[in-house]
Amino acid sequence: MKYLLLFLATLLFDNSGTPLPILAASALIIAGKMDTFPAFLSIYLGLLGWDLLTFLLGKELKPILSKIKRKFIQRILKEFSGVYISSENILVLLCKFIPWIGKFTPFLAGYTGRGIETLLVIWAGDLLYESAFLFSSLTVGKVFLKYSKVLGVLLFVMTMILYILWRNRVKKIINKENG
Known part of the structure; x- marks a missing residue:
């Protein structure tokens, strides 16, 4: 049950500024309340789930969003797409390290018609992101416990x-x- 909650928390709340699910999981791992591998897997599946959902939403909503006549919405989509396309090579892999950008990059990838290859690169970036935060917070947490x-x-x-x-x-x- 705790791993399911970790999955859902990651799916819904990660990349909103601070990786709270990752930090919470590392604290629970250090306290002996969770195991590292199932926690890592739950977090990773939550990241993958969000990316897949928003990627598919981007693909499905493009025809609807392109028909909206409001200049404000079209301008926002144009600007975000321009930023995405101009920095796609680095942004796709490292988007999760930038708060909120990691939530919207899969959507923009789907919206701009990118294929599954782009989603796979985003998922590789998820692995880098989770590994960096989880293992560094585990290390720091153990140091704080040892020298508290x-x-x-x-x-x-x-x-x-x-x-x-x-x-x-x-x-x-x-x-x-x-x-």
């Missing part, structure tokens, strides 16, 4: 130093106004 006491003390010391600097700055400002 030291990091807590360092954070406390840094906070105290910043407070003292701020307090001294405020005192100087008050003394200048009064003096």
Whole structure:
């Protein structure tokens, strides 16, 4: 059930700024509540599912969207298509690393009539994206767990130093106004 929820969360919410499902999964893996491979697979299938859905929507909606007479909508589609086509070689592979762009690139690929080859490249980019975020967050999470006491003390010391600097700055400002 937890892997199904991870799949659905990835399908619906990933690429909206921060890869929250990936970060949540890495925290659960570190805590021993999830296994790495099933979590990785659930996330990847969620990414693939979204891409396939939006790719097919782009193909199916092109005739409908091209008939819309509103200049605003046509201008947006023209601009987005122009950006997509001009940077397609790099954008298709790395689109998931750019918030929100990863959600719309498969749609634009379908809308502009690209074939299954483009979708396969997007899926390869999904693999790079997920691997980069999941394995780096697992590594960082393990480091934080291992050195949490030291990091807590360092954070406390840094906070105290910043407070003292701020307090001294405020005192100087008050003394200048009064003096």
